Amino acid sequence: ILNVEQSPQSLHVQEGDSTNFTCSFPSSNFYALHWYRWETAKSPEALFVMTLNGDEKKKGRISATLNTKEGYSYLYIKGSQPEDSATYLCASPTDSWGKLQFGAGTQVVVTP
Amino acid sequence: DVKVTQSSRYLVKRTGEKVFLECVQDMDHENMFWYRQDPGLGLRLIYFSYDVKMKEKGDIPEGYSVSREKKERFSLILESASTNQTSMYLCASSFGGRGVDEQFFGPGTRLTVL
Numbered sequence: 439i440l441n442v443e444q445s446p447q448s449l450h451v452q453e454g455d456s457t458n459f460t461c462s463f464p465s466s467n468f469y470a471l472h473w474y475r476w477e478t479a480k481s482p483e484a485l486f487v488m489t490l491n492g493d494e495k496k497k498g499r500i501s502a503t504l505n506t507k508e509g510y511s512y513l514y515i516k517g518s519q520p521e522d523s524a525t526y527l528c529a530s531p532t533d534s535w536g537k538l539q540f541g542a543g544t545q546v547v548v549t550p
Numbered sequence: 551d552v553k554v555t556q557s558s559r560y561l562v563k564r565t566g567e568k569v570f571l572e573c574v575q576d577m578d579h580e581n582m583f584w585y586r587q588d589p590g591l592g593l594r595l596i597y598f599s600y601d602v603k604m605k606e607k608g609d610i611p612e613g614y615s616v617s618r619e620k621k622e623r624f625s626l627i628l629e630s631a632s633t634n635q636t637s638m639y640l641c642a643s644s645f646g647g648r649g650v651d652e653q654f655f656g657p658g659t660r661l662t663v664l
Contacts, residue, residue: 442592469649481554482593482640484652527593531649535600536581537608538653540593 442530444541451518451548458514459544461528465509469531472538473502473513477524485513485526518548553577554656556641562662569628571659573641581644582624583653584608584616586637593640599624631663 442463451457463471470489476482486495491506499516515522525545529538557572575582581600585593585608595608597616605616613635617625624643628635638660642653 447590472652474653474655481655481657483655487650487652489650529593534649535598535606536644536646536649536651536653537583537595537598537606538593538649539595539609540585542590542592 442528442539442541444526444528444544446544447542448545448547451515451522451546453518453520453548453550455518456514456516457518457546458512459526459546461511461513461541463509463511463528463530465506468506468509469534471504471506471511472529472531473511474527474529475524476527476543482527513544515546518546520548520550522546523548554641554643554654556639556656556659558659559657560660560662562664563628563631564664565632567628567631567663569631569661569663571626571628571639571641571661573624573626573643573656574622575624575641575643575654576622577643577645577654578621579643579645579654580621581646581651582618583642583644584614584624584626585640585642586610587640587658588637596626596639631661633663635661636663637661 473485474482488504525543529540641656
């Protein structure tokens with residue numbers, strides 16, 4: 439059973455358009471919220487690790503927000519480019535050891 | 551450049567074979583993890599280790615065992631491979647056990663069991 443859920447499962451975006459998608463997670467016993475980008479034929483790479491309610495993080499055209507009270511995080515991509523095509527995974531630790539529970543991912547396809 | 555490496559990118563084995571998947575990290579990380587990834591299910595934790603010779607079961611340990619004799623190396627063992635173990639296997643490592651440290655992933659091993 440996935441307590442970490444992502445939506446939508448996939449989305450297609452035109453180059454230049456902005457987009458966003460959601461990760462929901464259990465709000466009780468919150469430790470952190472991780473976002474990873476997984477490009478085809480590559481390893482998943484961490485984008486953000488967020489810990490504080492109201493936290494906003496940014497890396498280039500990608501940003502994320504966090505609401506720990508209601509248990510959701512949004513990832514935004516501004517002005518999507520073909521190189522943004524990837525599966526975006528969010529994950530939340532299930533304990534203080536760092537065991538992550540992952541969502542099923544949102545697959546983003548950016549078409550020129 | 552930090553690195554997690556896995557012994558094979560692709561592997562084909564027969565049912566009943568014993569399979570070893572090796573993972574090595576060069577970051578002196580305490581924690582190491584083995585996941586499998588199946589379509590629509592996300593990454594699921596098989597086992598993790600928080601120290602040399604220490605291991606804990608994850609969400610789906612059945613049919614698997616692990617070994618961590620040295621800090622940098624974490625091995626996943628399929629004692630008797632079965633077709634339902636056909637999957638993508640990913641190894642990861644992280645610095646500490648507080649849940650706030652990002653995990654670094656290897657490139658994955660796509661295992662097919664015939």
